Amino acid sequence: MARKVFLSFHYDNDNWRVQTIRNIGAIEGQTLLTSNQWEDVKAGGESAIKRWIDDNMSGKSCNVVLIGSQTAGRKWVEYEFKKAWGDGKGVLGIHIHQLLDSNRQSSAKGRNPFSGFTINDGKTKFDSVVPVYDPAGTTSTAAYSSIANNIETWIEQAITVRKQW
Numbered sequence: 001m002a003r004k005v006f007l008s009f010h011y012d013n014d015n016w017r018v019q020t021i022r023n024i025g026a027i028e029g030q031t032l033l034t035s036n037q038w039e040d041v042k043a044g045g046e047s048a049i050k051r052w053i054d055d056n057m058s059g060k061s062c063n064v065v066l067i068g069s070q071t072a073g074r075k076w077v078e079y080e081f082k083k084a085w086g087d088g089k090g091v092l093g094i095h096i097h098q099l100l101d102s103n104r105q106s107s108a109k110g111r112n113p114f115s116g117f118t119i120n121d122g123k124t125k126f127d128s129v130v131p132v133y134d135p136a137g138t139t140s141t142a143a144y145s146s147i148a149n150n151i152e153t154w155i156e157q158a159i160t161v162r163k164q165w
Helices: 011-022 035-043 045-057 075-086 140-164
Strands: 003-008 027-029 062-067 090-095
Touching (some): 003 140, 011 027, 011 140
Parallel strands (some): 062 090
């Protein structure tokens, strides 16, 4: 049975890549919005965005941050992984820069979005606890296969790590 996860990513740059990962079928993520639907949510302001995130994260066991070239530092991605951790959910990151976009292009590897954050009253670096995976291979096909073959294990490991904290 596919784990229910919340997917965090930079919509404009990585929506196509995220759809590719959803097509693996190993996870059950939240409904992905079209660009028009996302604009409607954003038009409601910060409270509407938080409400959408909170509603869609409910019932999920893990937050999977799909790391593209510009994912790190994005306000809502940070809100999502902080909320997931605070709610006791597993958190992990997967680099997706090698997957092709709708124009058949890969992108630059993004920074670790968990760097610079701490837990345990500032005593522990978040990026030393939360795993980030860089799929094996140098092609989109190889990266896809690596993700497909490992995502379920990665999610279970992230959930186990969270339970230890």
